[in-house]
Amino acid sequence: MTNTIEVHNVTKAFGETKAVDDVSFNIEKGKIFGLLGPNGAGKTTTIRMINYIILPDDGKVLINGIKAGPQTQKMIGYMPEERGLYKKMKVGEQLLYLAQLKGLSASDAREKIRYWLKRFNAYDWHSKVVGELSKGMSQKIQFISTIVHDPEIYIFDEPFSGLDPINSELLKEIIIELKEKGNTILFSTHRMEQVEQMCDDICLFNNGKVVLTGNLRNIKKEFGKNTVLIEFQGDGSFLDRLENVRINNRSTNFAEVRILDGLNSQTILKKAMEAAEIHKFQLVEPSLNEIFISVVGEDNIKKQHEEELRA
Template identity: 45%
Template sequence: MLKIENIVKQYADHRALDNVSLEVEKGCIFGLLGPNGAGKTSLIRIINQITAPDEGSVYINGERLNPAHINRIGYLPEERGLYKKMEIGEQTLYLAQLKGLSKAEALQRSQYWFEKLEMQSWWKKKVEDLSKGMQQKVQFVATVIHEPDLIILDEPFSGFDPINAEVIKNEILELNKKGATIIFSTHRMESVEQLCDSIALIHKSKKVLDGRLKDIRNSYRSNTYCIEYLGEEIKPEATELYEVVKSRNLEDTKEIVLKLRNGVKVNDALQYLLSVAQIQQLTEVIPTINEIFIQQVNGIDHA
């Protein structure tokens, strides 16, 4: 769907993007991650043709990025892009027509989304009269109303309470199910775990990690297991099988985290543990995307 090749963007003496390349598969939800100032917004602006790269190329469905692609992209910026004094209904109609819809189509789709997101009573309200979360709902409607093939969401949950965040999350999944490709830029790592198929991590203007979410998490597996058990405290005698990372007493049970020695299978350790304790639960410890994110960023910063 989207191919980015060797993008470089320089602002005076600051290099915002340094030879960044990545691919977004058609029909996926792609997480674009990175700390503030990493270069994510610069890349998003290039895809939206707000700015142009100094070097490199962007392709959509095999075609070099050009003005004709604008109407097939929906962009939800992190900052608000609404006219404060304009009525919500009028504004939605205006923005929909800018994306190529007729007035009749714009009205029909606006009414559909306003009803779907329970916004019917807002039609005559002005943006300045709405809360931050309400404004974000309006902006979300403006982003998707023309049914774009590529949807770019920059911190889409900003300003939402948990209930409305869940509503928008479900709408994102529904749009993806209907065929939209979605680029999702956020600092909320729990949202990445819930939504994204693939991710890329940008730090200090460079891409430092990318791939399918499941593959990345699996690459960080360390043969470590968390075991909840009953009985006497498990002692670290079986040093040929594992090393104890940590242990603690819970309310009704005990917990121990073990890292298996090289070549040791989990069944080998489990067989021994069953002889000395009553095992309630065994879970493999795989780092979350948030933990991988922090590890990668700290590793580069302290290199």
């Protein structure tokens, strides 16, 4: 497969802080790629280097084989996490201005703006002043301004922020449509469920470094079936007595249990059956949220600390 975006050993420091530390990953043409990690992990800094907004101290970024620069900016539609709309302009004027900046003629821009406003059930916002819009409405307008000129590459930084579930679903639908047209999409998000439903490949950041990258399906397989879903009727206190597990989700008659340190799932089943009537007991692959916690969370920190003590 051809790589649309290549990040090679990129490093960026701000004073004494190394925001991005020797980061490398590739994004294949026509794929949806998720950039994940906690706040301050280096995701937005990396995105800005891909967009040629800031320059790396070391390493290089290639877009379609060309070193990132003014020429490659024209290939990208970028929606930053800090939204950048002009609050005193009307929605229609704003979108027309931004579309023409990206090279569309006024007539083409008007046609595409009409299409996308209707698609987002926002056509009657055309004459509204941007400053009067809610956060969710502004989010839609920012998204339209990012995609209206039909770039080859889309980069969305936290695109679902501020959207209700219905509009999140609409946005997801449109992103998948863009992929089906052959576009390459990179997005950064904390919303693990969106990544799980949409992404082909992921890159997980922590403290400025890549800690996990690759095909999402393969990553989940590698982690193995180490999560148990239990539906039961009766006394759920057996969950409190389980050792070497983490309870991720728990309600009156349901629990999602992560098995730690090689515990046999049958031990969990036996203890559950002694206390309650079991309606479902299923060993499954971990959710992406669970993988995230395992790689950058308490489990991993504890493991690293134990290894340091043994060294």
